[in-house]
Amino acid sequence: MPKTPESTIIKDGTIITQDANRRIFRGDVLIIGNKIEAVGESISEPAEHKIDAKGDFVLPGLINIHTHAPMSILRGYGDDMTLETWLNNRIWPAEAKFNSEIIRAGTDLALLEMIASGTTAFNDMYFFEDEIAEQTEKAGLRGFLAEAIIDLGSAEKAKEKLAKCESFVKKWKGNELIEPVISPHGAYTCTPETLVKSAELSEKYRLLLHTHCSETRSEVYDVQKRFGARPVEHLEKCGIIGPKTTLAHCGWITKAEVKTISKAGATLAHCPVSNMKLATGGYAPLPEMFDAGGNVGLGTDGAASNNTLDMFETMKFCALLFKHHRWDPTILPAQKVLDLATIGGAKAMRRPDLGSIEPGKTADIIIVDGKRPNLVPAYHPVSNLVYAAKGADVKTTICNGKILMENREFKTLNFEKVLEKARKTAEIFAKIS
Amino acid sequence: MPKTPESTIIKDGTIITQDANRRIFRGDVLIIGNKIEAVGESISEPAEHKIDAKGDFVLPGLINIHTHAPMSILRGYGDDMTLETWLNNRIWPAEAKFNSEIIRAGTDLALLEMIASGTTAFNDMYFFEDEIAEQTEKAGLRGFLAEAIIDLGSAEKAKEKLAKCESFVKKWKGNELIEPVISPHGAYTCTPETLVKSAELSEKYRLLLHTHCSETRSEVYDVQKRFGARPVEHLEKCGIIGPKTTLAHCGWITKAEVKTISKAGATLAHCPVSNMKLATGGYAPLPEMFDAGGNVGLGTDGAASNNTLDMFETMKFCALLFKHHRWDPTILPAQKVLDLATIGGAKAMRRPDLGSIEPGKTADIIIVDGKRPNLVPAYHPVSNLVYAAKGADVKTTICNGKILMENREFKTLNFEKVLEKARKTAEIFAKIS
Numbered sequence: 001m002p003k004t005p006e007s008t009i010i011k012d013g014t015i016i017t018q019d020a021n022r023r024i025f026r027g028d029v030l031i032i033g034n035k036i037e038a039v040g041e042s043i044s045e046p047a048e049h050k051i052d053a054k055g056d057f058v059l060p061g062l063i064n065i066h067t068h069a070p071m072s073i074l075r076g077y078g079d080d081m082t083l084e085t086w087l088n089n090r091i092w093p094a095e096a097k098f099n100s101e102i103i104r105a106g107t108d109l110a111l112l113e114m115i116a117s118g119t120t121a122f123n124d125m126y127f128f129e130d131e132i133a134e135q136t137e138k139a140g141l142r143g144f145l146a147e148a149i150i151d152l153g154s155a156e157k158a159k160e161k162l163a164k165c166e167s168f169v170k171k172w173k174g175n176e177l178i179e180p181v182i183s184p185h186g187a188y189t190c191t192p193e194t195l196v197k198s199a200e201l202s203e204k205y206r207l208l209l210h211t212h213c214s215e216t217r218s219e220v221y222d223v224q225k226r227f228g229a230r231p232v233e234h235l236e237k238c239g240i241i242g243p244k245t246t247l248a249h250c251g252w253i254t255k256a257e258v259k260t261i262s263k264a265g266a267t268l269a270h271c272p273v274s275n276m277k278l279a280t281g282g283y284a285p286l287p288e289m290f291d292a293g294g295n296v297g298l299g300t301d302g303a304a305s306n307n308t309l310d311m312f313e314t315m316k317f318c319a320l321l322f323k324h325h326r327w328d329p330t331i332l333p334a335q336k337v338l339d340l341a342t343i344g345g346a347k348a349m350r351r352p353d354l355g356s357i358e359p360g361k362t363a364d365i366i367i368v369d370g371k372r373p374n375l376v377p378a379y380h381p382v383s384n385l386v387y388a389a390k391g392a393d394v395k396t397t398i399c400n401g402k403i404l405m406e407n408r409e410f411k412t413l414n415f416e417k418v419l420e421k422a423r424k425t426a427e428i429f430a431k432i433s
Numbered sequence: 434m435p436k437t438p439e440s441t442i443i444k445d446g447t448i449i450t451q452d453a454n455r456r457i458f459r460g461d462v463l464i465i466g467n468k469i470e471a472v473g474e475s476i477s478e479p480a481e482h483k484i485d486a487k488g489d490f491v492l493p494g495l496i497n498i499h500t501h502a503p504m505s506i507l508r509g510y511g512d513d514m515t516l517e518t519w520l521n522n523r524i525w526p527a528e529a530k531f532n533s534e535i536i537r538a539g540t541d542l543a544l545l546e547m548i549a550s551g552t553t554a555f556n557d558m559y560f561f562e563d564e565i566a567e568q569t570e571k572a573g574l575r576g577f578l579a580e581a582i583i584d585l586g587s588a589e590k591a592k593e594k595l596a597k598c599e600s601f602v603k604k605w606k607g608n609e610l611i612e613p614v615i616s617p618h619g620a621y622t623c624t625p626e627t628l629v630k631s632a633e634l635s636e637k638y639r640l641l642l643h644t645h646c647s648e649t650r651s652e653v654y655d656v657q658k659r660f661g662a663r664p665v666e667h668l669e670k671c672g673i674i675g676p677k678t679t680l681a682h683c684g685w686i687t688k689a690e691v692k693t694i695s696k697a698g699a700t701l702a703h704c705p706v707s708n709m710k711l712a713t714g715g716y717a718p719l720p721e722m723f724d725a726g727g728n729v730g731l732g733t734d735g736a737a738s739n740n741t742l743d744m745f746e747t748m749k750f751c752a753l754l755f756k757h758h759r760w761d762p763t764i765l766p767a768q769k770v771l772d773l774a775t776i777g778g779a780k781a782m783r784r785p786d787l788g789s790i791e792p793g794k795t796a797d798i799i800i801v802d803g804k805r806p807n808l809v810p811a812y813h814p815v816s817n818l819v820y821a822a823k824g825a826d827v828k829t830t831i832c833n834g835k836i837l838m839e840n841r842e843f844k845t846l847n848f849e850k851v852l853e854k855a856r857k858t859a860e861i862f863a864k865i866s
Contacts, residue, residue, distance in 0.1 A: 075812075075821060076810070076817050109806060112806040277756060279756040279757060279762040280760075306820075317753075323711075324709035329519075333512070334513060374741045374825075376542060376852045377509070377859030377863075378509065379863055383512045390743075390746075390823045393825065415806075419809045430812055
C-alpha cells in the first residue's frame with residue numbers, strides 16, 4: 001500500500017457539509033492524519049498533497065448499512081426467478097461451494113465497486129467474515145462486519161456459530177477500520193435462545209447488532225405462527241431491539257412496529273432496490289418512521305439481489321419509490337435522502353464522527369465529478385447528487401484520511417487483478433446451472 | 434466534424450445481437466458506410482478503422498421514444514414539488530424565457546448526455562424544433578423530431594402551431610438523420626379539431642404521430658368531463674391512434690384502453706422514472722400490453738422530471754417497478770426489458786432497420802465497457818446490462834455508421850464547450866426563483 005500523505009487539502013470544491021445547518025459552499029477541506037482539520041472558504045495552510053476539486057462536489061462518504069460483500073461474485077447469477085427458485089437452485093448451491101478464496105475474490109470485487117462508487121463504510125453480515133475483514137482492512141475501507149449467526153433450529157449449530165462470532169469479535173475489536181458487529185441472521189433462522197445469546201454478546205462487548213427483519217410476508221407469517229408474535233415484537237422480547245440495532249428491510253412492518261423500533265432508538269435499514277428486484281412486495285414505511293422520530297439508513301443488500309452496490313442508485317430508488325407510492329413528490333426530498341445515506345448511516349453505526357464534513361470529524365470524504373453531462377447544470381447540488389448522479393461519477397474516495405481512489409485511479413486495490421480474479425472465480429459457478 | 438471512416442470493424446466483443454433468436458456470441462461487426470455489412474465470429478475483411486472490444490459488450494444503440502431534449506437545461510431546477518407548483522413556479526416561467534440560444538444550449542447538453550450514455554435515437558417533442566434538429570444533425574444523432582402542436586383552446590394558436598409544424602416537416606423531410614414527426618401535445622391541451630388536423634398532417638406526409646396520453650389522473654378526469662370519453666377513446670375518435678402513433682405515459686389507462694391501443698398497432702412509451710418522480714401515481718400496464726400483443730418502448734421524458742436521459746437507468750426502473758408492483762420477479766425479465774429499449778423502440782419508429790445488429794441493418798451500435806467493477810462477473814450479459822450497467826459504462830457510440838464517441842472521447846461535440854455553455858445559460862434561470 002502506498003504511503004499516505006500526512007496531510008491532504010481538497011481545494012475549491014462545492015462542499016456539501018451535511019452539518020447541522022446543511023451548509024453548502026465553495027471552499028477547501030484540510031485533512032491531517034485521519035481527521036478533518038479545517039473546512040472553509042479558503043484555507044491557506046500547506047498540505048503534503050493537494051486535490052483540485054474545482055467544479056466538483058465534495059461530500060461525506062456514503063454509508064451502506066446493509067450488505068453482504070462476497071455475494072458480488074454472484075452478481076447476475078440468478079435473476080428473474082421466484083425467491084424460492086433463486087435460493088434453492090442458485091444461491092444455496094453456490095454458497096455451499098464457497099471457500100476462503102472465493103470469499104476473498106468476491107469481497108475484493110465488492111470493495112472495488114464500493115470505492116469506485118463513493119461508499120466509504122459498510123455494514124456487512126456473512127460467513128468467512130475473517131477473510132472479509134482482512135480484505136477490507138487491506139483495501140482501506142471502513143467495515144462494520146459480522147460473522148453471521150444462523151442455527152435453523154439446531155442447538156449444535158447455534159453453539160458453533162456463536163463461538164465463531166465471539167472469536168471474530170475478539171480478533172478484530174479495537175481495529176481502526178474494522179468494527180465487529182453481532183448479527184443473528186433473523187427471527188426465522190435463529191431460535192429465541194440464539195437471539196438472546198446474541199443480544200448478550202452485544203452487551204458483553206458493547207457492540208452493534210444487525211439482523212434481517214420482516215423482509216417478506218412469508219417471514220412475518222412464519223414468525224407469527226411459530227412464536228406468537230410478529231418479527232419486531234419477537235426480536236424485542238429476545239432483547240435484540242435497542243439503540244445499537246440495525247434492522248434490515250422492514251418491508252412488512254405495521255405502524256405499531258414503527259413505534260417500537262423508533263422508541264427503542266433502533267435503525268431501519270431500507271434496501272429499496274433489493275426489495276423491488278426480489279419482488280417482496282414490501283417497502284419500509286419511511287415517512288411513518290420519520291414521524292415517529294426513528295432513525296433510518298440505506299443499504300444496497302448484496303449484489304446478487306441488486307445487482308450493484310451503488311448507493312447513488314439506491315438514493316434515487318428510495319426517493320422515487322415513496323413519491324410514487326404516496327402520490328406525493330414532496331414526501332421524501334433530495335436533502336432528506338442524502339441525510340439517510342450519510343448522517344443516518346453514521347447514527348446507525350453510532351459513529352458521530354462520521355457522516356458529515358466538519359472540523360474534528362474523521363476524514364471519510366468523496367469527490368463527485370461535476371464535469372459530467374448528467375450533472376450540469378447544478379441549480380441545487382444535492383438534487384443533482386440524488387436524482388442525476390451515479391456511482392460512476394465519483395472521482396475520488398478518501399477513507400480514514402487515506403486516498404483509496406484519486407481521479408478514478410485505485411490506490412489500494414489492483415483494478416485489473418481484482419476483475420480478472422473475479423472473472424476466473426465466477427467460472428466455478430457458471431458450471432452449476 | 435471529423436471525417437468518418439468508410440469502414441469500421443469492431444473486434445472480439447460480446448455481441449448482443451437482439452436478432453430474432455436473441456443470439457449472443459463473441460465476435461466481430463463490420464460496418465461499411467452507414468450499414469452493418471457483416472456480423473460473425475471472426476471477420477477477416479479489412480476495415481479503415483478498428484475498434485478493439487475485447488471484454489466489452491456490443492449492442493444496438495438504445496432508442497428513447499419520449500423526451501424533450503432542451504429541458505436538460507432545467508435539470509434539477511424544480512424538484513420535490515407538487516406538479517402544479519413545479520409547472521407554475523418553475524417550468525412555465527422558465528420556458529417563457531426560452532429562445533434559440535437557450536434551446537441550442539439545452540439540446541447540446543442533452544445530445545452530449547445521450548451520446549455518453551448509449552442512446553442513438555430519440556423521439557422528441559418540443560418547441561423551437563428547428564434548432565433542435567440542427568443541433569441533432571450536427572451532433573450526428575438520430576432524431577424523430579416534432580414541433581409540438583398545442584392550442585389550449587385557441588383557434589388562432591392552433592392555426593399558427595399547425596402551420597409551424599408543417600413548415601418544420603417540409604424543411605426536414607428526407608433528411609438522413611432527422612425524421613419529422615407530428616405531435617399534438619395531448620387530448621387536454623388541443624381541441625378535437627386540432628387533433629383531427631394533426632392526424633391529417635400525419636396522413637398527408639406519411640409521418641409518425643407522438644402525443645401525451647393519460648399521464649395523470651386529473652388529465653383523465655378532465656378529458657372525460659370535457660369530451661365525454663377517456664383520453665384513449667377521445668384520441669381514437671380524432672384519428673390520432675393508429676400504427677404510426679406513440680402514446681407517452683399511459684399511466685392511467687384501463688384494460689379496455691390497452692386493447693384499443695394494441696389493436697390499432699400503436700406504441701405505448703413507458704417513462705417509469707419521470708412517472709415515479711412526478712408522483713403521478715400511475716404506471717403503464719405493460720404485462721397487459723404484452724398479453725394484448727401491443728408494442729411498448731421506453732422513454733426518459735425530459736431531464737427536468739427524470740433527472741437524466743440515461744436509458745440504462747430507465748431499463749432498471751422499468752423492470753423493478755413491475756416486479757415490485759405485481760409481487761412477481763419473473764414478470765419482466767431482463768431480456769424483455771432490453772427488447773423494449775431496442776427493437777420495441779425501432780418498431781415504434783417504424784424503422785425495421787434499427788434496433789438489432791444484423792447484416793444489412795443501419796449501424797446504430799454502442800459498446801459497453803466490460804471492465805467495470807459493477808459489470809463483473811458476467812454470467813448473463815443481458816442481465817448485467819439491465820440490472821447493473823449505467824449510461825456511464827458506455828465507451829463507444831456509433832450512429833448511422835459514424836463514431837460519435839470512442840473510448841469516452843466525443844467526436845462531434847466539444848465536451849468542455851457544451852458544459853460551459855449550459856452552465857452559463859442556466860444562470861438566467863437560477864435568478865427566477
